[in-house]
Structures are given as structure tokens and as C-alpha cells.
Amino acid sequence: MIPISRRRCLAAFAAPLALRAQAVLPDKDAAPEDYACPMDRDVRSSKPGVCPRCGMKLALNIPEPVEYRLEVTHQPALLLPGQPAVLRFRAFHPATGKQASKFQIVHEKLMHLFLVSEDLEVFLHLHPVPQPDGSFELRLRFPAGGMYRMLADFYPADSTPQLALDTLFVKGSAGKPNLAPAVAPFQAQNLTAKLRLDPETPLAGFETKMFFDLSPREKLEPYLGAWGHMLAASGDIIDMLHLHPFLADPANGAMQFNSIFPRPGLYRVWTQFQRAGVVNTVVFTVPVKAL
Numbered sequence: 001m002i003p004i005s006r007r008r009c010l011a012a013f014a015a016p017l018a019l020r021a022q023a024v025l026p027d028k029d030a031a032p033e034d035y036a037c038p039m040d041r042d043v044r045s046s047k048p049g050v051c052p053r054c055g056m057k058l059a060l061n062i063p064e065p066v067e068y069r070l071e072v073t074h075q076p077a078l079l080l081p082g083q084p085a086v087l088r089f090r091a092f093h094p095a096t097g098k099q100a101s102k103f104q105i106v107h108e109k110l111m112h113l114f115l116v117s118e119d120l121e122v123f124l125h126l127h128p129v130p131q132p133d134g135s136f137e138l139r140l141r142f143p144a145g146g147m148y149r150m151l152a153d154f155y156p157a158d159s160t161p162q163l164a165l166d167t168l169f170v171k172g173s174a175g176k177p178n179l180a181p182a183v184a185p186f187q188a189q190n191l192t193a194k195l196r197l198d199p200e201t202p203l204a205g206f207e208t209k210m211f212f213d214l215s216p217r218e219k220l221e222p223y224l225g226a227w228g229h230m231l232a233a234s235g236d237i238i239d240m241l242h243l244h245p246f247l248a249d250p251a252n253g254a255m256q257f258n259s260i261f262p263r264p265g266l267y268r269v270w271t272q273f274q275r276a277g278v279v280n281t282v283v284f285t286v287p288v289k290a291l
Contacts, residue, residue, distance in 0.1 A: 035060055038161050054244045055107065055225040056161075069094055070152055070164035079170040081145045089113075089128055089136040091156060091164075101134030102157035107225040111136050112153040114231050114242065118146045119174040120268040123281065125229070145172020149237040163242060179235050179266040181287045188280035191215065191273065195284050202288045204264045209246075210257040212282075214273060217253030223274035228255050230271045232286075234263060264290040 035058035037043040037051035049058050071090045079085050089111065091100040103110045115124040122143055128136035142148065148168045155161045185194045194213040202208035212228070214220060223229065227248035232241040239262050247256040261267055269284045 033060060038155070055222070065160045067094060068092060068100060068156060068159065068162050068164070070154075070162075070166060072150070072166050072168070074168070079142060079168065081142050081170055081172055084139065084141060087128070087138040087140070087168075088131075089138070089152060090134070091154060091162070093156075093159075099134055100156040100159075103130070104155040104157055106153060106155045106161055107229075109224065110154065112224075113138060114151040114153075114240070116149045116151075116231070116233050116237055116240070116268075117144060117174050118148070118176070118237060120177040120179065120233060120235070120237065121174070122148075123231070123270045123283075125231070125272065142170045144174050145170045146174030147237075149233065149240060151231070151240045151242060153242060165240060177235055177268070179268065179285050181266065182283075182285040186282040186284060188273075188282050190278045191220075191275045191280050191282075193271070193273070193280075193282040197286065202261055202286060203291050204261055204288050205291065206260065208259050208261060208286075208288075210259060210269075210286075212255040212257070212271065212273075214253040214255065214275075216275075217251070219276040220250040220253065221274045221277070223272055223279055228257070228271055228273050230257050230259075230269065232259060232261070232267045232269045234261075235266045235268070239263060239267075261286075261288040264288050 033046060035045045035048060037054065037056055038059055043051045045058055050056065051058060068091045071092065073088045075086045092098065093100065106112065109127045110130050111128045113126045113128055115126065116122065126138060126140065128138040131137055148170060150166045150168060152164045183195050185192055192215050196211040198209040226244045227250060228245045230243040233239065241259060243257050243259055245255045246258040265288055267286045267288060269286055270281055272279055272281050
């Protein structure tokens, strides 16, 4: 029999314990989980939470963006100003052609719809109602004739948030927009908004910071899950931008939106803020120049 030293005996006894301890210790080099905002993908976190910019819940393993096709039908076939109309919306996967039937909530609603008239005088922020067959229905009366540009905001359950553009025609004509730069303070229902631009004259294709000073600042409230909602439309209503505050300081009545205007020209900008239960829509017309 070969004698075993006390040191070798202790080493042999400790080895299995060391292996067991090693097996349960966390990997110090393991990458943290990567949570991201489905809408603002530059907002990331190593733990669950909500996006400080748009209020959406942070998620893991967000799929790559896929642009769904939005089908819009209406009754009656000929839309008339001032008459009842029903719009129906269906979203289809671009590769499979399958209609989406389940949606996630975006800012407290399953679908947001922005409607803008060709003269840029009509602005509507509406919420189509989900139907049992996966479609959405909206009942409304168009206030005037002419062309309307639509921007729908929705989030299929197995995809990413979507923005889909479409155009509707209502019998008659609203005429062309009569735009001029307008950045003076705007008085809405129960607040006044002052706008400051950086740079003072925005350049197409470059970031513009839009600073809002709201007064009175007391009783400012989130509206549909965000501190503000902005829609900007080019003078020819080809380009439409939907934005939320990049930074919000409601205690001081300060809101900052960051935008990139794609082309030079005049842009009508509607921004909605809620104060004391009242939704205020402030309107500015921003001139954008070419570099």
C-alpha cells in the first residue's frame, strides 16, 4: 500500500468541491442582457424598464424591422365632405402575405392615425377601433373635400412598430396650402408654446433641435404615454414625420424634439401637449433650407 501524505489527501478532497463551486459561479465575462426600445432603438439598458423618451416597455431580442403593407378601404366608395364614412385598415406581412391579427399597444392605443388635408388646414389624430377579424375600423366625417394624407402608427405582435403612409381623396378640392414661416409663440386652449430652433434656420438632411417652452408649466401631464406628440408635414404633404420628445422637463415646462427634415421647403408642425386634462395642439410653420 502506497502511503498518502496529509497534503495530498486534502487536495484530493478539495478538488471536487472546487469543481462544484466553479460550476455554480456566474461567468464574470458574460454579456449583460440587452434591452432596447422597439421604437427608439438607440435607447438601451441592461435591465427591464421603460423608454424615457416614448414610454414604451423595453424588450429583449427585437426582430429586424419588416415593413408591413397596410390596406385601406372605405365606404362609401365615393367619399363626400361632411358625410359619414367608414375606413377599414388591414396589415399584411410583406413576405407571407398573412394578415396580422394581434397587435401590441403603442402609447396606450393599438393604432394611431394622423390625417392631414392637402391645404394643411385640417389635422386629426384619431384611433381606429380593433375588430374581431384583426382589422381596424374608423368612423368619421371629412370636414372638406380634396386630398388627405394619412400616417398610421401600429405594432404587429411578432414584428416592430410600423409607420405606414397612404392617401385618400374626398370629392371636391381644398386648394393648395398658403404657407409662410410662423415660429412666433402659439396660444392654444390652456397653454402657450414658444419655439426655439437650433440651428435657427434648419438645413435639410441635418438634425434640428426644437425646444419648446410651455407656460403655465403647472399641471402638465403625459398624453397617450408621452410628454408630447409631434407630426410634421412638408408643404406638398409628401413627407410626414412622427416624433416624441427627445428630452422632457415638465417641471420647467421644457420639451426638446430632434428632427431631420428630409428636403428643403416649408413644414407645417403640429405638436400636442396635455395640461390639466386638456389636449393642446400648437401649430408652427418651419422653413428648411438646402445646404
